[in-house]
Amino acid sequence: MLNIWSMKKKQKEAENAEGQAAGGKRKKVTAAQLRVQKDLSELSLGATMKTDFPDPDNILNFILSIEPDEGMYRGGKFTFDFAINQNFPHEPPKVLCREKIYHPNIDLEGKVCLNILREDWKPVLNLNAVIVGLQFLFLEPNASDPLNKEAADDLRSNREGFKRNVRTAMSGGSVKGAPYDRVLK
Amino acid sequence: MEVPRANQTHAGPVYKPRSGGRRISGPIRAVQDSGHVCHTSHRYFLLETETNGGGSGAGGLGCEILKNLAMSKFKDIHVIDMDTIDISNLNRQFLFRKSDVGKFKAEVAAKFVEQRVKGVKITAHNKRIQDFDDEFYKQFQLVICGLDSIEARRWINAMLVSIAEESEDPDGVKPLIDGGTEGFKGQARVIFPSFTSCIECQLDMHAPRAAVPLCTIASIPRQPEHCVEWAHVIAWEQEKPFPKLDKDDPEHVTWIYQKALKRAEEFNIPGITYSLTQGTIKNIIPAIASTNAIIAAACCNEAFKIATTTATCLGFENNYMMYSGNDSIYTYTFKHEKKEDCPVCGREARPLDVDPNMTLQDLLDSFAVRPEAQLKKPSIRAEGKTLYMQVPQSLEEQTRPNLNKSLKDLGLENGQEVVVTDPAFPLEFNFFFRFKAESS
Numbered sequence: 001m002l003n004i005w006s007m008k009k010k011q012k013e014a015e016n017a018e019g020q021a022a023g024g025k026r027k028k029v030t031a032a033q034l035r036v037q038k039d040l041s042e043l044s045l046g047a048t049m050k051t052d053f054p055d056p057d058n059i060l061n062f063i064l065s066i067e068p069d070e071g072m073y074r075g076g077k078f079t080f081d082f083a084i085n086q087n088f089p090h091e092p093p094k095v096l097c098r099e100k101i102y103h104p105n106i107d108l109e110g111k112v113c114l115n116i117l118r119e120d121w122k123p124v125l126n127l128n129a130v131i132v133g134l135q136f137l138f139l140e141p142n143a144s145d146p147l148n149k150e151a152a153d154d155l156r157s158n159r160e161g162f163k164r165n166v167r168t169a170m171s172g173g174s175v176k177g178a179p180y181d182r183v184l185k
Numbered sequence: 186m187e188v189p190r191a192n193q194t195h196a197g198p199v200y201k202p203r204s205g206g207r208r209i210s211g212p213i214r215a216v217q218d219s220g221h222v223c224h225t226s227h228r229y230f231l232l233e234t235e236t237n238g239g240g241s242g243a244g245g246l247g248c249e250i251l252k253n254l255a256m257s258k259f260k261d262i263h264v265i266d267m268d269t270i271d272i273s274n275l276n277r278q279f280l281f282r283k284s285d286v287g288k289f290k291a292e293v294a295a296k297f298v299e300q301r302v303k304g305v306k307i308t309a310h311n312k313r314i315q316d317f318d319d320e321f322y323k324q325f326q327l328v329i330c331g332l333d334s335i336e337a338r339r340w341i342n343a344m345l346v347s348i349a350e351e352s353e354d355p356d357g358v359k360p361l362i363d364g365g366t367e368g369f370k371g372q373a374r375v376i377f378p379s380f381t382s383c384i385e386c387q388l389d390m391h392a393p394r395a396a397v398p399l400c401t402i403a404s405i406p407r408q409p410e411h412c413v414e415w416a417h418v419i420a421w422e423q424e425k426p427f428p429k430l431d432k433d434d435p436e437h438v439t440w441i442y443q444k445a446l447k448r449a450e451e452f453n454i455p456g457i458t459y460s461l462t463q464g465t466i467k468n469i470i471p472a473i474a475s476t477n478a479i480i481a482a483a484c485c486n487e488a489f490k491i492a493t494t495t496a497t498c499l500g501f502e503n504n505y506m507m508y509s510g511n512d513s514i515y516t517y518t519f520k521h522e523k524k525e526d527c528p529v530c531g532r533e534a535r536p537l538d539v540d541p542n543m544t545l546q547d548l549l550d551s552f553a554v555r556p557e558a559q560l561k562k563p564s565i566r567a568e569g570k571t572l573y574m575q576v577p578q579s580l581e582e583q584t585r586p587n588l589n590k591s592l593k594d595l596g597l598e599n600g601q602e603v604v605v606t607d608p609a610f611p612l613e614f615n616f617f618f619r620f621k622a623e624s625s
Contacts, residue, residue: 001326001491001492001494002360002490002491002492002494002498002500003355027567027568027601027602028343028347028568028602029566029567029568029602029603029604030343030568031339031343031385031528031529033566033568033569034528034604034613035528037564037566037574037604037606037613038606038613040564040574040576040577040580041562041564041574041575041576041606041607041608042608043576043577044576045576045577045578050577050578050579051577051578051579051580052579053571053579053580053583056571056574056580056583056584057569057570057571058569059566059571059574059580085336086336086339086340087335087336087339090335090336090339090388090391090393091393105400107403107419109419109422109423111399111418111419111422112399113398113399113400113403115398118396118397118398118399119395119396119397119398121393121396122393123388123389123393145398145400146400146403146404147399147400147403147404149403149404152404
């Protein structure tokens with residue numbers, strides 16, 4: 001058997017000199033957790049966003065709330081479930097809107113059409129990028145990436161009508177027969 | 186040029202390095218007369234397909250690897266695979282017969298090879314690799330993977346690196362040989378955990394799965410795959426025909442297939458078939474038998490060389506062989522460097538001498554004055570335990586009460602590993618506690 005040890009023994013000995021005498025088993029932090037910790041400590045949320053960790057020991061699952069202070073969705077409070085798996089950052093976080101809202105890029109089940117959450121995700125992107133992306137969706141809803149087709153059609157054909165529909169939906173009313181959740185603060 | 190042959194007896198093979206190849210120094214240890222390459226006490230270990238995506242080619246690699254190892258006279262092999270045999274496996278997973286459909290792959294493969302090759306002992310585990318702990322993996326000398334997911338690779342890699350780092354003797358370093366194929370392409374690589382570039386260091390070698398924008402799937406499908414994804418992602422969620430999607434259940438796949446067919450008709454898109462549906466939802470890239478054979482052969486020869494030292498193996502210098510067969514044939518072997526900031530093998534945890542009775546606040550304050558750290562806003566976590574986070578605000582509030590607790594009261598133990606991050610530093614700091622003997 002190849003003796004890897006002898007090849008690197010000296011290097012190891014030097015390391016061991018300072019690394020000895022740790023009793024018990026060392027439990028390593030997983031790569032995904034480590035990266036999330038790093039991402040979280042670099043997070044800059046501003047006044048319009050908040051996080052909520054149902055279990056602070058589990059940083060892979062949390063809720064993000066966004067309260068836009070400008071744009072068509074101003075005055076609303078929107079919350080998103082973040083679920084990060086052990087394959088992060090190779091895989092993007094899974095993000096789901098918890099409310100049923102009227103938005104061209106968010107469907108009635110809460111799925112979000114944001115390029116960096118799917119086709120354009122790269123491991124160099126971090127949670128901050130995702131959160132900024134979500135915030136941007138409320139400032140600039142995008143009719144060319146429709147997930148709620150009706151809302152997208154409305155936005156494209158009649159911007160003023162779309163704005164009215166947003167207000168109606170946000171206060172818990174129905175738009176074209178579809179009831180929406182009340183999200184006003 | 187002669188190369189070592191596993192079954193050669195008596196005469197030691199003469200190995201001449203290929204032109205331009207590195208010379209092998211020292212006497213070449215020949216294969217011993219019995220034809221046995223390794224001591225029976227050596228245990229080798231094969232990991233095979235895992236949880237998701239059964240038919241994606243790893244089972245094919247596994248069959249090849251198991252056959253090669255046994256025929257190279259490896260004596261004591263364990264094989265892990267939690268998958269069962271599907272009819273679609275039979276075209277390339279040659280250790281299985283039609284009558285084996287539904288049985289465990291590991292079990293059938295082990296039995297077949299044991300019967301076919303004299304003197305080999307193969308132990309089958311019909312489980313997931315994650316079902317075993319470090320004590321289990323410590324019993325092997327070498328690990329060969331034909332896994333089908335990056336997640337599983339990262340898991341076994343982290344396991345072997347951690348065993349190597351904690352070990353105080355040479356047996357702790359278990360060479361990890363990883364093979365993988367995708368259609369006509371493949372790779373074989375050798376990792377000496379904690380010494381050379383690991384799978385986590387090499388994560389950028391895996392292209393992320395090509396995904397189609399959700400809005401394309403939802404509103405403007407152009408290809409049959411878009412319709413399948415719509416049925417899979419959107420229609421399934423809306424209608425939930427079964428409580429949980431099982432991609433191996435024909436009834437579930439049929440449901441998606443029919444939904445996709447309907448949607449494709451709506452948009453005049455031809456080409457939806459049952460197998461396309463299955464392939465799309467399971468993200469199957471057709472496995473090609475000979476690519477598996479090439480990659481498995483490369484992996485097993487590296488295992489053979491490591492076990493016998495008959496020739497230079499991949500590892501310390503070159504450690505990664507990529508094979509590309511989709512445009513003529515191209516192979517390239519290179520050295521993937523170890524990453525300084527690798528979250529798994531980079532910067533081994535450093536000892537931190539602490540008094541178990543000190544408070545977390547005291548510990549954090551001490552980071553500000555440690556010369557190598559000088560952290561102003563440190564956040565600290567242990568595995569599954571958030572000790573103190575400076576941001577985000579809610580987490581800060583939730584963890585603030587910990588500051589006044591002692592390390593002992595926080596349930597931290599001697600040897601506990603902690604990760605410290607600070608926004609001012611791009612890298613994190615890894616420490617493990619070395620408790621000072623309590624002076625009384």
